[in-house]
Amino acid sequence: MKIPPNLRVCVFAEQALNSTPKDEELEPSWFRNLAWYFFEQWFSKHGYECVGDLDIAFEGAGDALWxxxxxxxxxxxxxxxxxxxxLRDLTERLDDGSSWKALGCRLVDPRFYHIDTAFCPLNEELAIYYPYAFDHITQHNMHNETDLLAVSDKEARNFACNAVVVGRNVVMHHQNDEIANKLEKLGFSVKFVDMSEFIKSGGSAKCCTLAI
Incomplete structure (x- = not known):
């Protein structure tokens, strides 16, 4: 399946199954929904069921992290x-009878528009995050679910949290040495990549991926 070259939003693979955006400055809804059409076709062809309400703005894996x-x-x-x-739509559509839950995390700093720009789970016990991207109640609730290692404002703005985690390997944009050193001491192996061109569009390594 060939995707038309003008659908530049498709480079944000993590948002493959999103819906109409709330921000009018983003791609028009018809444009993004056209991209969604091609993603939906690919997933259906490969045996995946696509669900969701196109009338509810949901930005895919950019705003949903296990x-x-x-x-x-x-x-x-x-x-x-x-x-x-x-939140309710996800809970109802993905209900499989198990004990999982969707935790709403309110973002309050406009620089961090998706949760994955300010939060990155490393495993079941630990995540890195930029606390001031979230309101105080959210910070408290997140602490109740996992241990959190704070990222500095400078490195948060350098997309340190927009990282890809594969086992003990963490792939992130370069020049995030402070958090990288902390992670190395905890037994993680940090791999730096130069995402400077992609960052101009407002994202980094994680935005280019979608775990399926």
């Missing part, structure tokens, strides 16, 4: 891009 004990908590960013109504 973490916590047993990876049973879906940390869901709400605010700038994703509508709080998505």
């Amino acid at each position: 973490g916590g004990a047993g990876n049973r908590t879906l940390f869901t960013g709400v605010g700038p891009r994703t509508d709080v109504r998505a």
Whole structure:
């Protein structure tokens, strides 16, 4: 399946199954929904069921990250891009009878528009995050679900949290030495990549990926 070259939003693979954005400055809804059409076709062809309400703004894996004990908590960013109504929609549509839950995490700093720009689960017990991207209640609730290692403002703005985790390997944009050193001391292996061109679009390593 060939995707038309003008659908530049497709480079943000993590948002493959999103819906109409709340921010009018983003791609028009018809444009993004056209991209969604091509993603939906690919997933359906490969045996995946695509669900969701296109009337509820939900920015895919950019605003939904599994973490916590047993990876049973879906940390869901709400605010700038994703509508709080998505929490109920996700819970109902993904209900499999198990004990997982969707935890709403309110983003309050406009620089951090998706949860994955300010939060990155490393395993079931630990995540890195930029605390001031979230309101105080959210910070408290996140602490109840997982241990959190804070990232500095400078490195948060350098997309340190927009990282890809594969086992004990953490792939992130370069020049995030402070958090990288902390992670190395905890037994993680940090791999730096130069994402400077992609960052101009407002994302980094994690934005280019979608775990399936």
